[in-house]
Amino acid sequence: MHIVVCIKQVPDSAQIRVHPVTNTIMRQGVPAIVNPYDLFSLEEALRLKDKYGGHVTVISMGPPQAEGALKKCIAFGADAAILVTDRAFAGADTLATSFALASAIEQIEKDMKVDMVFAGKQTIDGDTAQVGPGIAKRLDMQLLTYVSKIDELDLAKGEIKVQRRAEGGVQVLQTRLPCLITMLEGTNEMRFATMENMFRAARYPVNFWNKDTAGIVDVSKIGLKGSPTLVSKVFAPKPNTKPAEIIDTEGHEPRDLALTLLSKLFTQHPKLRDSIVKQAA
C-alpha cells in the first residue's frame, strides 16, 4: 500500500507577534512547524502502514526552508519526502496549490501506484480547508473529510469504511480506493520518534522537485497567475479595551440578579430584546 501525505510548514501561530507599531506580522524568530492538523493525518497514515505494511511518502509545496518540516515527518516514520519548490509557485492560492500538488502526486504515481492520499483538515495559517478537497477533485479521488476513525480497510477489495464527524452526528461512510482523507484533530496522538528515525531524518536528503519535475506544463495554472484570490487588505483587529463590569451579588436574589443582567444586556442590544419578544410571540 502506498500512502501520500500532504503537509505544510507553517509559522508557529502560538508564537507569532504583531508589531505594535507597524501592525505587520513579526516572523523573525518565529519557529516553523508542521501544520498541527497535518500531523493527525500523518499519524493515521503511519498507523495504517504499521498495520498493513507499505510505503508513506510525504509531500509539501513551499519555500526551500520547508525541508525542515519534511525531515520531521521522516523522523516520525515516513519513508520518503518530496518538496515541490519553485519560484514559479510564489503567490499561490488554494486553487493553484492544489493544482501543483495534484500534478506532483500524479508524478509520484508513475513510480508507485497511490492507494490513499492524506491531507490536513486545514492549515493554521490559511484556515481555508480547501487544498485537500481540491487535490481529491483534480485527481478524481473519493473525498473523505473530517474523518474521526478508520473502521475498516480492505486492500484486496480496495474498500474503506470510515467514521466522519458531521453536523449533529457521525456518518459511517464506505467507499472505494483511491481516496483522499483529512483527519479530524484529536483523533490520534503523534508518536514519539525513535532514535533510529531521528538519525534517519538527520541524514535524509529531501527530494527537491521544481515545476518541471512535478510535471507542470501549463504555468498559467500555478503561482500568482493561477490564483484568482486577491488579498485586498491585511489588518490586525483592534483589541477590545472595554473593561468588564462587575456586579455585586452579595445579598441579592438570583431572580433580581438575572433581571439586572437582562436589563443591562437589552439596554446595550435593543434589537436582541425585540427579536426575543417576536420569537416568543
Next chain:
Amino acid sequence: MAEKFDAIVVGAGPSGNAAAYTLAKAGMKVLQLERGEYPGSKNVQGAILYADALEKIIPDFRDDAPLERHIIEQRMWVLDDESYIGTHYRSDDFNKPPYNRYTIIRAQFDKWFSEKVQEAGAMLICETTVSDLLMDGKRVIGVQTDRLGGEIYADIVILADGVNSLLATKAGFHPEIEPKNVALAVKEIHFMPQETVEARFNVQGDAGVVIEMAGKITQGMMGTGFLYTNKESLTIGVGCMLSDLKKQKISPYQLLEQMKAHPSIAPILEGGEMKEYTAHLIPEGGYKAIPQVFGDGWMIVGDAAMFVNAMHREGSNLAMTSGCFAAETVIELADKQKPFTAKNLARYREKLDASFVIKDLKKYKNMPDVFHANSQFFTTYPEMLNQAAHKMLTVDGVDKKTKEKQIMANFKHRRSLFGLMGDALKLWRAFE
C-alpha cells in the same frame, strides 16, 4: 546497531555550540543533542554578546550574525526608592568597528550559531533529552536519550547542558546545585519604535546603551538589575540569589514589577509593549562552586561548570571559551592518538586556569560570601549614597561644610564607624 561518534556534545547553547563547531571544523564526527524544539528555544540570557570570545571561534561572525546594537555607553546605577546615583561611561571609541560588545536576542543568535555548527559538519538532533550517561566502570562511553533505542556511543562526551546540569549530578560528577550558588533572573522585552529607543538613549544607527543596576531594587537580596537597548526593543530584568528569594518569600516577577515602576525607570519603558517574558537560573556560585570539570571520557563546559562571572555580568563568553578549550583538548589528544582519560583531559583545566575564565573567577572568589553575609550593600549603602547626593545637590542656604558633616553623621548613625571601616575592608579584600 547503535550509532557511534567521535564526540557527543549535550546542549546547543553558547558553550555546546562552541565545542561542537570547533570539533567539527577539525574534521571530527560530532553529534550534538538538544532537548529544545530548536537551538535557542530554551536559552535565556540578558543578553550581551562579547565579541572577543566568538571572534576567536568564528572570526567573521559580524558578516551575518543577528546582532542588535553595539554598546557605546555603560551606565552603572545604584538605586534607592526614588532616585539613583551612578556613573556613565560613553566613548566614541566604542562606536568604531570592530565593536566589542553587542546586545543580542538569544533565540535568533543561537539559531544562527547552530547553523554555523551544522555547516561545519556536526549533526544536530533536537527535541531529544539525554537522560543518562553510559558508563563502563568510571569511564563515560556514551549517552542514553529519552527515545526508543536511545543509546549512542562516543569516545568523549562534552556536557554543555546548562546551569542545572542534571546529567552531571546524576552521574555523580558534582552534587546538586545549591540555592546559594544560583541566581534566578527574570526579564521582559518591551517593543517600541526604533526612533524612540534612539531618542531615549541619545544613540544613532546601531549604537546602544547598557544600564547595570544595584541597590534597593533587589530589596536587600543579593542581586542586580539590567536594562539593555535592542534595535526596536528594550530588555529589562532583575536577578537575585535563589536562597535569598526563598528566604524573603518574594517572587521574582514582583521584584521586576516594582523595578519597572521606579521613577527613573518607568519613563524609559513608557509606551512600550511587553512581548516576551522569560526566566532562567544563573550559576553565580563563583570560583568556590566550580565542580570537577573533567574525568574519564567526559568534560563539563559553560554554565554547567559554573563559569559565570557575576561581578561583571559575563557568562556567554566564558561558556564559548570553555567550549572551545574542551574541543581543542580533544583535538590535541586525538592528533597524538592519546585516549580521553582523566589524566589526559586535565589539559582542559590547565587551559582554563591559564585564561581569563578561571583567573577572573578566582579574583572574585570571596565575593559571593561577602555579599551573602552583608545585605547592607544592597540596602543601607544605596540609600546613604543617594541621600548624600541629594543633600549636596539641594541648594537651601546650608553651607557645604555643614552638609558634609551631616552626611558623615548619617553614615555613622546608619552603619557606625567600625561598620563603615569593616565594610570597606571586606570589599577591598574581596576585590583584591
